[in-house]
Amino acid sequence: xxxxxxxxxxxxxxxxxxxxxxxxxxxxxxxxxxxxxxxxxxxxxxxxxxxxxxxxxxxxxxxxxxxxxxxxxxxxxxxxxxxxxxxxxxxxxxxxxxxxxxxxxxxxxxxxxxxxxxxxxxxxxxxxxxxxxxxxxxxxxxxxxxxxxx
Amino acid sequence: xxxxxxxxxxxxxxxxxxxxxxxxxxxxxxxxxxxxxxxxxxxxxxxxxxxxxxxxxxxxxxxxxxxxxxxxxxxxxxxxxxxxxxxxxxxxxxxxxxxxxxxxxxxxxxxxxxxxxxxxxxxxxxxxxxxxxxxxxxxxxxxxxxxxxxxxxxxxxxxxxxxxxxxx
Numbered sequence: 001x002x003x004x005x006x007x008x009x010x011x012x013x014x015x016x017x018x019x020x021x022x023x024x025x026x027x028x029x030x031x032x033x034x035x036x037x038x039x040x041x042x043x044x045x046x047x048x049x050x051x052x053x054x055x056x057x058x059x060x061x062x063x064x065x066x067x068x069x070x071x072x073x074x075x076x077x078x079x080x081x082x083x084x085x086x087x088x089x090x091x092x093x094x095x096x097x098x099x100x101x102x103x104x105x106x107x108x109x110x111x112x113x114x115x116x117x118x119x120x121x122x123x124x125x126x127x128x129x130x131x132x133x134x135x136x137x138x139x140x141x142x143x144x145x146x147x148x149x150x
Numbered sequence: 151x152x153x154x155x156x157x158x159x160x161x162x163x164x165x166x167x168x169x170x171x172x173x174x175x176x177x178x179x180x181x182x183x184x185x186x187x188x189x190x191x192x193x194x195x196x197x198x199x200x201x202x203x204x205x206x207x208x209x210x211x212x213x214x215x216x217x218x219x220x221x222x223x224x225x226x227x228x229x230x231x232x233x234x235x236x237x238x239x240x241x242x243x244x245x246x247x248x249x250x251x252x253x254x255x256x257x258x259x260x261x262x263x264x265x266x267x268x269x270x271x272x273x274x275x276x277x278x279x280x281x282x283x284x285x286x287x288x289x290x291x292x293x294x295x296x297x298x299x300x301x302x303x304x305x306x307x308x309x310x311x312x313x314x315x316x317x318x
Contacts (some may be wrong), residue, residue: 111179
């Protein structure tokens, strides 16, 4: 059975991500808030949206490590060169790019990486993938805890 | 959106982009990272980049030294063992291929393959190329280079001028 693919989302898809945040605040106020401009990676805390004024929501949900997280250096690959599949408890990441010119000539690369998932019942829908702008691919579970598998 | 490439982690100046640098870095690929390999993000040329611990080691470079009588290529192939690398020349192209089957590392299983093609400059005989691999995984490909034959052959052409006007 062929594994189901995971679509890669990347953070740079929407350039102005904190639109609501900028709307309510003065722009000059925001210049010092570096978190708004940083592209969040695995170590960046998510910016809390206080557009409503209430800051009580989602404090405990966002804290904590993901159940399963994989980091991979794919600097030389474009998002469309990367294929991520889940197959019977294994996570497969394939990358391949054809002949491409660089400063020293022509180069083509391909790789396959396999990771064992912590749970055989994890499906592709339980995982999400992000490609950070500095070429690090992050694949992690959406939930912060074990999915209820009966 | 489709033709957009991933922005380079280290945006370079125009000088760097336009000239061909003798040494390029960061050619190792599919390296697994753990979160503690990523250092705190710093601002560089207006971008936030996260320096990585494994990037600070000077591995994965490719270097071309083109001297008057020698042409030398240094390529870091530390991800491959000597029998997984093959080098060949096709006309004046120098092809380095590395391929390793699935092997285990600390994160899982990985297999890699790459082909890198260099263009031998004028005056380098492809049959005289020598390859050696150092103990730390740096492939050294060198060949003698002749320069005396590279004098341009100049042939001044005479222009034949039609005296008669063409009748039409």
